[in-house]
Amino acid sequence: MTIQLDSPGIERAEAASSANDTDLGSLFDQIRDLDAHILEAVKRRSELSQQIGAAARESGETREAQANEMGVLDRFAELGNDGKTLAMTLLRLGRTRRS
Numbered sequence: 758m759t760i761q762l763d764s765p766g767i768e769r770a771e772a773a774s775s776a777n778d779t780d781l782g783s784l785f786d787q788i789r790d791l792d793a794h795i796l797e798a799v800k801r802r803s804e805l806s807q808q809i810g811a812a813a814r815e816s817g818e819t820r821e822a823q824a825n826e827m828g829v830l831d832r833f834a835e836l837g838n839d840g841k842t843l844a845m846t847l848l849r850l851g852r853t854r855r856s
Contacts, residue, residue, distance in 0.1 A: 799850065806851025 813822040826848055833840035 799847065802847060803851045806848075810852060 809822060809825075813819050829848055830841060830844045833844035836843065
C-alpha cells in the first residue's frame with residue numbers, strides 16, 4: 758500500500774493531531790500549575806497544624822484539637838474513600854514530628 762504525502766486525509770489527520778497535542782499540552786500545564794498550588798497549600802497547612810498541635814499541648818486543649826481533626830475527615834467525606842485517605846494523609850503530614 759502506498760500513501761501519498763500530499764493526500765488530503767493526511768493533512769487533516771496531522772492537523773487534528775496537532776490540535777489535540779496543543780490541547781493536551783495546555784491541560785498538562787494547568788495540572789502542573791494546580792499541583793504546585795496544592796503542594797504549597799499542603800506545606801502551609803502542615804506548618805499551621807504543627808503550630809496548633811504545639812499550642813494545644815502547652816495549653817492542655819488536646820481534645821479540641823482532636824475534635825477539629827474529626828472535622829477534617831467530615832470535610833473530605835464528599836470524595837468518598839479517597840477523600841478519607843486524603844484527609845488522613847493531611848492529618849498525618851501535619852502532626853508535629855519529634856526528633
